[in-house]
Amino acid sequence: MVYGVREGWRREGFESHEGAVGVLLADGSEPGPVFFDLGSGSTFHESTSWWHYDGEFRRPTAISMRGRCACGWRGAKRYVIDWEKVREDDDPDTYDTSGPYGEWKAHLDDVAGRAVALPKDLAALLGQVRERIDRMWLEDDTTRGYAAMLRVCGALEAIVTETGPEAARALAREHDEAMPAVAEALGMTEKAARTRLLHYEHLAWK
Template identity: 80%
Template structure:
């Protein structure tokens, strides 16, 4: 079973698709953020954490939960919230959120399936690089060892700086503002795809 995770749900390689528990009111609408007055003048804190929609202190009262993703996806199923059980444990993290999480996982599977697949030999090479750099922490815990790691990072950045800008510029020219297809291929959101294109278009390495 999956219980509340305050930091949100993430999958390696698809960080922009952070998931979490969304809520619905009795009329089926999705409420906006809850605002908290911290007592410091005009400063307010906002939250979309599901356990804050309990109807207390004039907050919206949620009746059900569903999966949600930063990309805008929302789960189709609704799961009633037992507020008595939430208050009984006095710990939102102890509440079972398996239903919303399972639907978000299926959504991420779909995102991954529609993303471009890296060649197997490249996947293997990247895995070897990760593994080798990770071993260096154990093999040489000295200034020389850390210098070696930094030099390796420099070599990797040089490769990215040579390949990334050209790929980003070509994609930018061919797709113009149509970043939805690029985002889908990258397995990311449109906002993250635009940011990545801008980052690589102007990347240089000295």
């Protein structure tokens, strides 16, 4: 089972597709954020966490939950919320959210399946580099050890700075028309893909 995760669901490499539990009201609509008056003048805190739609303090009452993603995707299935159980346990993290999570996971599997795959040998090398850098933290916590880590970072940045701008500019030549395809290939939302292209287009080695 999957229980409440307050920080949302994430998958490495697909950060713009963060998932969470979404809710629906009795009329089938999806409510906007809940606002909380923190007693500091005009300052209000807002939340879209599912457990805040419990009907208390004039807040909307959600009757069901479903998976949702930052890209706009919403799960097709609805899962009735047992508010009595939520209140009895007095901790939303103990409430089972396996259904919404499973749908979001399937959505992410689809996103990942349509994204361009890294060459297997390169993906393996990147994994080895990450593991080796992680070991460096354990092997040498002296000044020279930290300096070695920064030299590694510098070497990686040099590679990125040499290849990133050229690839980004090539993709940007057909910017508007090709953006949906570019976003799909990157496994990102279109907004995140545009940000990524702009970042690499103007990247310069310093």
